[in-house]
Amino acid sequence: MKRPAPGRFRTLARFAACVLVVLAGDACHKRAPAPAAASAASTEAPPAPPKAPTCTLTAEPATVDQGHSVVLSWTSQDATSVDIEPGVGKQLAKGSTSVTPKESTTYVLTASGPGGDATCTSRVTVAMPPPPPTPSVKEENLETNLADELRDAYFDYDKADLRPDAEQALTADAAVLKAHPDIRVTVEGHCDERGSEEYNLGLGDRRATAAQNFLESLGVSADRLRTVSYGKSRPVCTESTEECWQKNRRAHLSIKSGPQQP
DSSP states (O other), X not given: OOOOOHHHHHHHHHHHXXXXXXXXXXXXXXXXXXXXXXXXXXXXXXXXXXXXXXXXXXXXXXXXETTOOEEEEEEEESOSEEEEETTTEEEOSSEEEEXXXXXXXXXXXXXXXXXXXXXXXXXXXXXXXXXXXXXXXXXXXXXXXXXXXXXXXXXXXXXXXXXXXXXXXXXXXXXXXXHOTTOEEEEEEEXXXXXXXXXXXXXXXXXXXXXXXHHHHTTOOGGGEEEEEEETSSOSOOSSSHHHHHHHSEEEEEEEOSSOOO
């Protein structure tokens, strides 16, 4: 058998060596098998935390006079319960209600849910009425003095006609009233104890009206006069005698100083 030439032999040897190097490189760089897939539970993202609640609370109007009402309106998000204090209590997530605070009040809404609590507030200012004016000493003295000057007009039994002595008394009263134009007068009609309550209320009203009309005829302005009937409920004498009954059958003038009220 003929042997290959030495140069060719060397060439084949180098080729074989290169083949072995390439094969060895592929074996060294061959990728390792992928690790086993992790469980599905370990690859899923954790759940998002629940959202914190939000809320709004308004009062309309925000300022009222005492005794007037306001409307509370509210909204909430991501809340499972809503509570409004003071005095309103548990409510739906959204709504409105009317309240009448007796004094200035801050209303607090608490919205609760899986994500926690949220609070909202709204202030209602209640304007208190001013205190009634206190009569001055001068006004009190004037009323006392004039009360002593005014005279009652007396009536006959079961009558509402003005007798001459009643007209004289009312004429003197008219002069006092015209001298003090700031004085307002309530003309009271009274009766004695005889007769029913209903009948005497009507009779007392006729007596008060007769006295009022006479005062107006003498120049006392009608807007300074008003009438009321007390029937037999306010006697000045309680004996069952004609003298006592006569004292109770009267028109009495009750006065009040100060500006005329509407």
